[in-house]
Amino acid sequence: MTGEAHAAVEFQLSTPPDLVRRRRMGRIFELACLVTAAAGVVVLAVLLVDVIVDGAGWLNRTFFTRPPSRIPTRAGILPALAGTIWLMSLVALISFPLGVAAAVYLEEYAEKGWLQTIIQTNIANLAGVPSIVYGILGLAVFVRWMGGLTGGRSVLSGALTISLLILPVLIIAAQEAIRAVPNSIRDASYGLGATKWQTVRHHVLPNALPGILTGTILALSRAIGETAPLIMIGALTFIAFTPEGPRDAFTVLPIQIFNWVSRPQDDFRHLAAAAIIVLLVLLLSMNALAIWLRNRYEKEW
Amino acid sequence: MSTIRVTAGGDAALETRDVSVFYGSNEAIKTVSFEIPRNKVVALIGPSGCGKSTLLRVFNRMNDLVPTARVTGEVLFQGEDLYADHVDPVEVRRRIGMVFQKPNPFPKSIYDNVAFGPKINGTGGDIDAIVEQSLQQAALWDEVKDRLSASALELSGGQQQRLCIARALAVTPEILLMDEPASALDPIATAKIEELIHQLVADYTIVIVTHNMQQAARVSDYTAYLYLGELIEYDDTNTIFTAPTEKHTEDYVTGRFG
Numbered sequence: 001m002t003g004e005a006h007a008a009v010e011f012q013l014s015t016p017p018d019l020v021r022r023r024r025m026g027r028i029f030e031l032a033c034l035v036t037a038a039a040g041v042v043v044l045a046v047l048l049v050d051v052i053v054d055g056a057g058w059l060n061r062t063f064f065t066r067p068p069s070r071i072p073t074r075a076g077i078l079p080a081l082a083g084t085i086w087l088m089s090l091v092a093l094i095s096f097p098l099g100v101a102a103a104v105y106l107e108e109y110a111e112k113g114w115l116q117t118i119i120q121t122n123i124a125n126l127a128g129v130p131s132i133v134y135g136i137l138g139l140a141v142f143v144r145w146m147g148g149l150t151g152g153r154s155v156l157s158g159a160l161t162i163s164l165l166i167l168p169v170l171i172i173a174a175q176e177a178i179r180a181v182p183n184s185i186r187d188a189s190y191g192l193g194a195t196k197w198q199t200v201r202h203h204v205l206p207n208a209l210p211g212i213l214t215g216t217i218l219a220l221s222r223a224i225g226e227t228a229p230l231i232m233i234g235a236l237t238f239i240a241f242t243p244e245g246p247r248d249a250f251t252v253l254p255i256q257i258f259n260w261v262s263r264p265q266d267d268f269r270h271l272a273a274a275a276i277i278v279l280l281v282l283l284l285s286m287n288a289l290a291i292w293l294r295n296r297y298e299k300e301w
Numbered sequence: 302m303s304t305i306r307v308t309a310g311g312d313a314a315l316e317t318r319d320v321s322v323f324y325g326s327n328e329a330i331k332t333v334s335f336e337i338p339r340n341k342v343v344a345l346i347g348p349s350g351c352g353k354s355t356l357l358r359v360f361n362r363m364n365d366l367v368p369t370a371r372v373t374g375e376v377l378f379q380g381e382d383l384y385a386d387h388v389d390p391v392e393v394r395r396r397i398g399m400v401f402q403k404p405n406p407f408p409k410s411i412y413d414n415v416a417f418g419p420k421i422n423g424t425g426g427d428i429d430a431i432v433e434q435s436l437q438q439a440a441l442w443d444e445v446k447d448r449l450s451a452s453a454l455e456l457s458g459g460q461q462q463r464l465c466i467a468r469a470l471a472v473t474p475e476i477l478l479m480d481e482p483a484s485a486l487d488p489i490a491t492a493k494i495e496e497l498i499h500q501l502v503a504d505y506t507i508v509i510v511t512h513n514m515q516q517a518a519r520v521s522d523y524t525a526y527l528y529l530g531e532l533i534e535y536d537d538t539n540t541i542f543t544a545p546t547e548k549h550t551e552d553y554v555t556g557r558f559g
Binding site for chain 1 (some may be wrong): 361363366368391392394395396398399401403405406407408417418421422465468469472
């Protein structure tokens with residue numbers, strides 16, 4: 001082969017100018033994606049740094065063991081923290097069985113037809129209803145109408161309202177987890193002479209459980225920050241005691257935070273920041289638990 | 302098409318009479334009538350979409366689980382129509398076991414996979430003994446006896462399929478339906494499954510769907526050839542593969558199409 005032929009081949013394989021331009025476009029797009037991806041992280045980081053600087057110094061024993069006070073150095077979040085824990089526990093107890101049962105019905109039992117379609121569409125719509133609307137519903141139904149049962153403006157009324165709020169999200173998450181259980185498992189179970197209930201009980205639910213739990217925790221971590229519906233049903237903004245039972249009056253962390261930030265003194269702003277830290281820690285631990293559960297029980301079929 | 306009968310001393314484990322299966326308005330099986338002799342292996346062959354698997358699922362009422370499916374005609378099992386009103390499909394599936402195309406062990410231990418059937422059916426008796434016996438029947442016991450509590454998903458594909466067979470045997474069915482049980486396996490694992498079929502036929506009637514004509518020739522006593530939902534020909538396997546009556550059958554088994 002002659003030298004000329006070699007040169008010709010090299011010329012064809014070297015980067016043509018057009019390709020340089022195309023590569024540059026690709027690179028620009030990659031950077032744009034990186035910037036948008038980073039935006040969320042940066043915002044969270046700024047938020048965290050800001051509240052930690054403002055509030056970390058106020059996280060002491062008094063803060064966790066005292067009720068709020070008009071004197072900032074004596075104020076604490078005990079009632080709000082207890083209220084949040086009460087509320088979340090009740091919400092979990094109410095919404096988890098209802099949500100899972102609804103999802104099992106829709107996925108395993110309901111005949112595909114107009115009824116199922118109507119229920120499904122309504123659940124999807126309910127998931128988008130503003131939370132204040134649930135507050136109005138809770139006020140009318142749980143506080144006023146069923147007041148004798150729930151104790152009126154009680155932690156139970158709040159829990160029922162918040163449960164309604166997160167049920168659609170929980171049902172949809174549980175449905176997805178149930179749908180992810182392969183049909184081959186159901187076939188195997190039915191093929192052995194198992195009834196529908198035995199199949200659901202022994203195979204579908206255990207295999208869907210990690211997904212259901214993840215969805216539940218994420219739904220709860222959304223609920224933990226809800227304020228509007230609770231204000232609507234009359235959760236108190238100033239409360240000096242912890243709830244003793246589900247029929248007691250209560251307040252929650254977001255309402256306490258709102259109460260503090262709306263005061264003029266700087267010290268209350270710091271208290272609010274400290275309470276935000278507590279709320280964020282609760283929320284992030286719940287999310288971490290969800291991720292841990294997902295990884296721990298992730299199935300390979 | 303008239304009833305095609307193969308009689309083994311008149312002793313049929315299953316008999317279909319004018320069975321048709323509809324998916325919506327689509328007729329997937331068209332008035333099939335034939336007999337499956339007791340303690341024999343019957344192979345269902347035919348090109349993809351001919352209805353082999355649908356017909357197999359008629360026998361243990363798995364089609365009931367498909368909302369749009371509808372079965373007409375009679376399927377006689379021990380003199381009773383499986384589709385009669387008083388027949389409970391759950392009981393049918395306990396008496397007529399099934400092994401699926403893709404090995405589908407439960408994501409549980411080897412022991413729990415086999416024990417599940419006897420437990421839910423409340424068979425009673427010694428579950429440990431049933432598990433051991435079933436695994437032995439499926440020629441898997443020696444390979445897993447030291448790790449019964451290990452996950453079934455750790456087994457190889459061939460072992461998983463034999464586990465699925467053991468699981469089906471644990472509820473003591475009378476008939477075993479196999480839907481392409483070796484199609485997802487390598488040749489060595491396939492050979493093991495086929496050997497197992499030879500052993501099991503002493504105690505069970507086996508109906509096997511297969512894509513693999515050599516496999517049908519090797520394992521079965523009788524072969525049914527289906528095409529577009531119709532039973533074209535049914536005879537003993539030797540005849541089907543060497544001297545079929547129908548031209549269509551001959552074209553298929555000699556590999557001229559399909």
